[in-house]
Amino acid sequence: MKNLKHLNKYFYKYRYRLIIGVLITAIAKIFALQVPQLIRQSLNVVEDYNKDIISDLASVKHELFLNILLIIGAAILSGFFTFLMRQTLIVMSRLIEFDLKNEIYNQYQNLSQTFYKKNRTGDLMNRISEDVGNVRMYCGPAIMYTMNMLVLFIIALTKMFQIDAKLTFYTLLPFPILSALIYFLSKTINKRSNIVQQYLSKLTTFAQEFFSGINVVKAYSIESQTSSDFSVLATIKKEKNISLYKAQALFFPSMVLLIGISNILVIYIGGQQYISGEIDNIGIIAEFIIYINMLTWPVAVVGWVTSIVQQAEVSQQRINEFLEEKPDIQNLQTxxxxxxxxxxxxxxxxxxxxxxxxxxxxxxxxxxxxxxxxxxxxxxxxxxxxxxxxxxxxxxxxxxxxxxxxxxxxxxxxxxxxxIGFVPQDAFLFSDTIRNNIKIGNENASEEEVIEAAKNAYIHHNIIEFNKKYDTFVGERGVTLSGGQKQRISIARALISNPKxxxxxxxxxxxxxxxxxxxxxxxxxxxxxxxxxxxxxxxxxxxxxxxxxxxxxxxxxxxxxxxxxxxxxxxxxxxxxxxxxxxxxxxx
The missing domain is CATH 3.40.50.300 (P-loop containing nucleotide triphosphate hydrolases)
Structure with a gap:
């Protein structure tokens, strides 16, 4: 996880959200873990009544009713704090996603033209979108579920050992197998995730180039060829994705199998202890089964979290490659x-x-x-x-x-x-209004200054003929305008900045x-x-x-x-x- 160390500065920035999230997680699990104890107590009361240890049926009903209310209350409070946990940690991940995207975008702006000659647009887009999305899953859901699992394990296992150490030991026997399985599958997922991200970049690049060059594609009637090339690339990516998800798919069934084995061990070992008198009440076995099943999702989610972390590691590695890139042109004078x-x-x-x-x-x-x-x-x-x-x-x-x-x-x-007011030969306009394209040269320019610049560029008379005049929305790269109109709007943009x-x-x-x-x-x-x-x-x-x-x-x-x-x-x-x-x- 060395590549993910880059995110530590963001965790520090939002450390209070992280700490509060951990505390709320612990509180939510403390309330959730009251339920097995209350169920044990309820079963013990019924067992004591059946054994004539307690003869007052009314008091049994009263205690059962009270336990039911406590179970409902514990569940409601656990759900409420779980909601707060999600609000705290998931929002934190969105804030980190926002900051990381801005960091990458600012780096893109600082990098020199040589960098853009070496790298393809589709790959650049993929790293700031898909890769950042993968990293966000690590900063939010992965951390949240990991904390949830750790808190639940610590509290649940502490209670289980306090009740019966021998039964807890047998219950945990499958877990070393689980650890080994996670280790080997994680390595496989890491490799396959890297390949999937590479092909996703290739696919994005192909699509972006197709959209940019659609005029050439249609002019040369090569739709069938480009469609075939896209299909080949999409098929390879599909196969790589299937390969990745095959590895990921092994996690959940393995978790369920191991949890099932733990349940069998609890029933078998616990049953023998109850028969031999080592366990006084049948409620202990029920409590252990509930604990084991409460651990089912946290244990099962280990595989999912591991997969998220592996994909985030690969994505952050790809992001770091660009973040560590040094611009050829440095500002040496501050x-x-x-x-x-x-x-x-x-x-x-x-x-x-x-x-x-x-x-x-x-x-x-x-x-x-x-x-x-x-x-x-x-x-x-x-x-x-x-x-x-x-x-x-x-x-x-x-x-x-x-x-x-x-x-x-x-x-x-x-x-x-x-x-410098620069007017290139290949005029580039953004997907925005004509007014805003001109005001790129001076965002504080008045309407009069915009019109004056347009008149000097000899484009004003064309603009006022449009239905929406200066509010006319030009297509991507100014595709809705002629070449001469784009050039003249570009001239107006340079003039309005009043450059030296x-x-x-x-x-x-x-x-x-x-x-x-x-x-x-x-x-x-x-x-x-x-x-x-x-x-x-x-x-x-x-x-x-x-x-x-x-x-x-x-x-x-x-x-x-x-x-x-x-x-x-x-x-x-x-x-x-x-x-x-x-x-x-x-x-x-």
Whole structure:
């Protein structure tokens, strides 16, 4: 159970609930264990009456009636405290589940992009849902039933030894067999639980990828193939689950068998003792049988609890793997950093760890505060890598990036990213209203600011045509909107945050030239005083930039202004002439 030690901090946090739960459990069992004694007393009174030890029938009836009332009262009080026990311990487990999910989610947010390239979404989802659910069962039901069993055993066995040690000894003979059975089955369950969780992650990942790629599935008409692949995976998981439950299924019948053997021993040994006169009253045998049967569920639940603990151990191990993961990008500066917007690259090299592809080679440039830099280049030339380095989503392998003259690693990471308004090429919208998607950039923005940002992004006129206007709910990833609409809402989201640095990563690729001109005109006013980085394939998007750099295979091959570069042989002039021809062709 070494992996479950991670949960000790939560048990300490909710220690008062845990202690109260233990006390309530003990009280509930004390009341429950009054019943066998009262039944013994009742049987003894009847036996004494039959043996003429007691001759007053009225007093016998009175005592029996009193015992019945006491039995009912003990049962009611035991049930009431059992209810309180569940309220205390099960609620504690829900609180731990809440805290653990938040801990995992916060860790997910802190981990670097490299981590998400190595791990699949379905597996990440499974660990924060299914695995945490398994751990919750350990923190609540498993602990509750274990305490219930221990308290019941301690109190019941103490009373049994006080009554008759010899009979108690014979009653407990099957329990060593039970211990050995639990040990061997636990090892099997642990192994099989791990396999089941792995296949559950695979199944979740497959389903998640299918939902995300449903357009591709339908476009290529591969429904039958994906259905077949899913069926194979589901069948394997089913077989692994059956294998696990076969092992778990051995517990309960084994418990019942061993309890049955204990009952037989009580009746046989106890009967012999009664006949020989070692036991004075038949009520003792009845009391022992009731004790044994009261122990039936706690003993039977040992198997279930063991199974829960084994599954929780496996799940917590999987959770710990991610919790122990260290982010590649560390915030080395805890003090606040004021960002003004000057950016300088000095001999920067960067190679992606997973592919070993050198994305940038000896890159140097500077953008002054409030100025605009445009980056052009073919696909794979390193454009997106530069903006990822500016946002410190990755760290350089060699060279230095300076923000306002300070090495980027010495800048407060949260302040750096808060100062950046980033518009990606593949605009991502959440399953929420258009208003809330825009207000992600500034959750305290007024309605007027939302509308102003939308107007600057040239999306306001589209939004007001929707039935619910800004309250229109967009589907997952903004699926109900066109590509151009998603990009423009993403632009509005960046503008409303009023950042020091604006980054546009080819964010106008899905709009036509006319719309592009309108948006660029609006952005000219909106980005006044802000350092702006524009990545594009269109020369029309970057012609007004203060500085343009052209990348090829991770190297800067051209630099200058629009007017300089259109008169210089190279990639920029070629792409400019090509786009002029395309525009002329479109007009014709």
């Amino acid at each position: 003090n606040p950093t004021e960002i003004h917007g000057n950016i300088r690259f000095e001999n920067v090299y960067f190679t992606y760890e997973d592919t070993k592809i050198e994305a940038l080679h000896n890159i140097s440039f500077e953008v002054d505060k409030g100025r605009t830099l445009a980056i052009l280049g073919k696909t794979g030339s390193g454009k997106t890598t530069i903006i990822n380095l500016i946002a410190r989503l990755f760290d350089t392998n060699q060279g230095t990036i300076l923000i306002d003259g300070t090495p980027i690693k010495n800048v407060n990471l949260h302040d750096l990213r808060d100062s 640095i604006l980054i546009f990563d080819d964010c106008l690729s899905a709009v036509d030239t006319e719309t592009e001109e309108i948006i660029l005109g609006n952005l000219e006013k909106a980005r006044q005083g802000k350092t702006t980085i524009i990545v594009s394939h269109r020369t029309s998007s970057v012609k007004n930039a203060d500085q343009i750099i052209v990348l090829e295979a991770g190297k800067i091959v051209q630099t200058g202004t629009h007017n300089m570069l259109i008169n210089e042989k190279g990639y920029y002039q070629d792409i400019y002439n090509q786009q002029l021809e395309e525009e002329a062709s479109d007009k014709d």
